[in-house]
Amino acid sequence: MTAPVLLALALGAQAPAVDLDTGSDPEKILIAANNRYDSADFAGAAALYHRLVALGVDNGHVYYNLGNASLRAGQLGHAVAAYLMARGRMPRDSDVRANLEFARRATKDALLPPAPSPVWRTLFFWHYSLSRAELLWLACGANLLLWALLALRLVRRTSDVLGWLVATAAVLFVAVGASTAIRFVSPTTVAVVLAPEVDVHSGTSHDSVVRFKLHAGTEAWVTGREQGWVRLQLPEDKQGWVEDGEVAVASW
Amino acid sequence: MTAMRRAALVGCCLLASPVVQAAGIKASVNRNEVAVGDRLSLTLTVDGRVMADPELPDLSAFDVYPQGSSTQVQIVNGRMSSSVAHNYVLVAKKAGAFTIGAAKIEIDGQVHTSQPFAVRVVAADAQPSESRDLYMTAKVSKSEAYVGEQLLYVLKIFQRVQLAQASLEPLEFGGFLLEELGKETSYDATVGGVAYRVTELRRALFPQEAGTLTVPPARLTASVVVQKRRRGADPFDGMFGGQLDDFFGRAATETRTLSTAATAVVVKALPARPPGFSGAVGAFTVRSTISNAAPKVGESTTLTIVVGGSGNPQSIKEPELALAGFKTYDDKPSVNIDKSGSGLSGTKTFTKALVPLAPGSLVVPAVRLTFFNPATKAYETAATEPITVNVAPSAAREELRLTELVTPTTGKVEVKVLADDILPNYTRLDALALQTVTRSDLPLVAAALGLPPLGFLLLFLSLRHRRRLTDDVAFRRGRAARKRAQATLHTARRAMQGGDHDTAAALASRALREYVGDRLNVEGTALTPADVTRALAGRKVPAELTTEIRTLLDQCEALHYGATREPAAIAARAIDRARPVLEQLERALRSS
The missing domain is CATH 2.60.40.10 (Immunoglobulins)
Known part of the structure; x- marks a missing residue:
């Protein structure tokens, strides 16, 4: 099951029931959702954006609009999760970043959201500033370039410039290819708390000790999933288990 | 005299x-x-x-x-x-x-x-025109101008000689903003009764500061093809129009340096600027349109303001508009520049989405653009008519809600930031385009990743094969051995049909010996039957095949020296057996 569908199910489970008589034409659903948003029916708009996601429309703008509608409807956790999904698809979009920051400011827990260190972000900038699809197509392009240059090198063996170009293309291919592989094999997975307050248990049952409580919109790394429970990792080695339905798991 | x-x-x-x-x-x-x-x-x-x-x-x-x-x-x-x-x-x-x-x-x-x-x-x-076979002129449209006024710089190169090479030093205009007006054009023109090929370059110059600015000289270094005539008339000149000159080395080049004179332009500062001056210098018009003059509350309508005329459209700032009763969303302005005419002209389009906030009659005020017109030497104002928008009430009541931001620390002060809000929705339909890799993309990804190395491998093998054919004589001979032997056998068969048994047998023998020679990279025609037997012995060729080859060669030799009574039968047998023997030999040598 792909990440967007997982999220859609998680979010859809708590979406309010509204009349969604808009057929299954994505264009009509999008226009209807935008109209509902404009007429301040934010819950209805969010439900229609959910439907678009469930229909397989995997686009950062739809998640962004879903985040806006959820935030206006007072569903902070849903909004943060949707913005995270939007950021995964459009990592350089300033609107998404601004609204995500806005939503994060409204969260209750004084915890820093999961993020790689600035050093890593600087060293491997392409890994964090490109979406998964962009990385894949860039890897394909680098592969094509590398082999084309190698083929040219076969014909012109004595060219030093060509040698340097081949080395550069090889470095580019290895860098982008490794990033792509990491993003596909081990995508970043973050859980966002949906309910106003959730108990974080020490084990995968309600009988286990409640270690601490988290509030709507708080984000945490997901380090495991087991029998309907999600294992969360927070800064300062805080970790514990929450029930699946209490968090939305966003992955990109 | x-x-x-x-x-x-x-x-x-x-x-x-x-x-x-x-x-x-x-x-x-x-x-x-x-x-x-x-x-x-x-x-x-x-x-x-x-x-x-x-x-x-x-x-x-x-x-x-x-x-x-x-x-x-x-x-x-x-x-x-x-x-x-x-x-x-x-x-x-x-x-x-x-x-x-x-x-x-x-x-x-x-x-x-x-x-x-x-x-x-x-x-x-x-100067008399006949002595000027290559010259260059540069003209600036005005010697006096205002800051920001458009000047036209035209550089013309007149030639009636062939140029092998020409390079124009980059034109640097200090104190001017430079805009290229298309690429250089070439045309034929007659000056003083003499036909020239003219190459023309146009640039629009916008002086950026007051004072006396200098348009520097343009310099061109050209290699002119000069003809070295032979003494006397050359009959080929008329026939080939001198195209043989290069071939026989009679054409030579001569380097010439051309330059134009520097031109001074007196740039005057603009008169005292009136309030609301847009910064544009030239002649402009402005018009405004609205996509829907009767929207409902909360419904978006688009206001388009188009400013155009002669001058630099990029320098036009957005006219200020006081839009009461609307929520506005500015779009990125678009510039359309026309460089084809005698100067720079074009339009700049400003687009705004207006969302009326209350029903009733709202007015989009007149758009005013104040610019300096160098032709009249005065500031002028272009204006549009105000547009009345009749806003109908919305079916659903529009609530302009600002999301409230509450400080997370409980028990402390609640801060309401009313001026902060989330950014608006994305409403374009391209939001439906997929941004992930789907199953349908997999063949394309596989092709993009797999085909380049495959292509490289094919190219590598092809180049290696070609190089081996060029460098490795033994390899080349081995590759061509079978074809060559078959061709010789074909000739032998024709000799046989012509009744020349001796030649036919000699050719069949030669085909076999040449084949062995080519495959083993030795001179085949010089091999005796004994040599062939020796050569094949070390190559894992079956003994019976070696014996048969030896027999065939011996019989052909005997026929050649007249030591046989049945020449026709021997020649026919040699030709018939040569092909299967060659094929067996090919297989045997390949497996060895």
């Missing part, structure tokens, strides 16, 4: 001759009348082996380009003399009569000077 007139003419020619002999140094020019921008060759010839450079006279009226020096040694009546010629190219900068002063050089402690002489520089247009 009488003798006296002839003598007078010769005298005049001598007087006009620019070559003047001086003790130790002499100066000469190739022409003593040139046009502005034309080239003049000055040669200073110093007698004796003096390596020092002569001191040049005042040549401020010319641009001087040293062209190096050459040494000449002469032996006349057993006496050797040498001289050094220093060559310079002078490009005349302005018209007038100039004296090339005396060049000086010190030889053995004694200063020698050349004789001064006069050179006349005429205006570029005044």
